[in-house]
Amino acid sequence: MMPGKWSTAFTQQQKAWLRRVAPHLVSSLLNWWQRHGRRDLPWRLLPDGRQPGPDDLLPVYPVWVAEVMLQQTRLTVALPFWRRWRSRFPDLESLAAASRQEVLHCWQGLGYYVRARRLHEAAIRLAAAGRSLPTDRAGLEQLPGLGRTTAAAIAATVGNSPDPILDGNVQRVLARLLAFPAPPRQAGPLFWTMVELLLDHRGARDFNQALMDLGALVCRPRAPLCQGCPWQSHCHAYGKGIQRQLPVRQAPAPIPRVMVGVGIVLDHRGKVLIGQRQPDGLLGGLWEFPGGKQEPGETMAETVARELQEEVGLTVAAGPELLRFDHAYTHRRLTFAAYLCRVLAGEARPVASQQVAWVWPRDLRHYPFPAAHARMVQALGEHLGGA
């Protein structure tokens, strides 16, 4: 049995245990994966749709895009975006030649927009140097947006190189296998050492996929399916009956709740005012309707009028309310209230934004919007269409 004292490195006893069980873990994992794993992921297939053999090389561009999309995003969510992206930007050259707006527009709805900006930046940088995408982990890790896990996932998928990964799935599997008594990030290099020791020398393509599939399909966050797990007899969390309590979570920070007033400003021609957010930071480079947080003592209509004065220098009459809805970010909960507004005085100018634009409502669909504002675009279209 494995000793239960943990530091940031394995003890000699723990390492000996790991070396002893590693062959059984690997063989039972790959055996399970052959029967139950996901072997039809499109970026893991040869261009003609066949399963690659150990020595086959896969095209790196689609794998790169897929792995970046899958950062902090579920497979079922990312897949349709990946197909659309490949149709819109089929290769590195077409991506490098695209505008920031086109790139963000294609990414709209997927979230974490800095990922799209970094894909674009990498493509431009490579194209300017006359280089193609690297296929080794070290080379990939130099690209913006790629850390060790994503670079390793790409390299192993493309060339079956011996590069293990340590994503959220793998961390959860290891935390339970070892019954690790602290949040996984406190494990330091311990988990990396473990995946390196486990790694099959024949390559990491199927090994990485199998380990992620085990986490996603069996060793699930909420309700793990231990009766179908190939590692059940080795799992210390299962042995203690504490698999549902692991991995240990950090205490979540309290989430502030904010009311946001938004102005849908129509001019005398029927054009609507939008502004483009600053290039970096939250929702960087996306477009939105002007607005902001409600302050104490304000009605929502007063909030909208004040924000429009401050943000774009317009004096407006705010009302009626077009729609109201809740929207949650990871660290904030917002209630949006959108007001139809008409201009009383002033010329719209960018104060806190990159630029402002008056746009025909039917052209709004050509601009990238955050999900909450895309919802307001939809509501405006229905409002105008029904009138």
Add this chain to the structure above:
DNA sequence: GATCCGTGGGG
């Protein structure tokens, strides 16, 4: 090392 960065589905 703690924090920031989106969105949508599931329990």
Add this chain to the structure above:
DNA sequence: TCCCCAAGGAT
């Protein structure tokens, strides 16, 4: 309705 949280990286 509410909370959880996902194929992480950069600062």
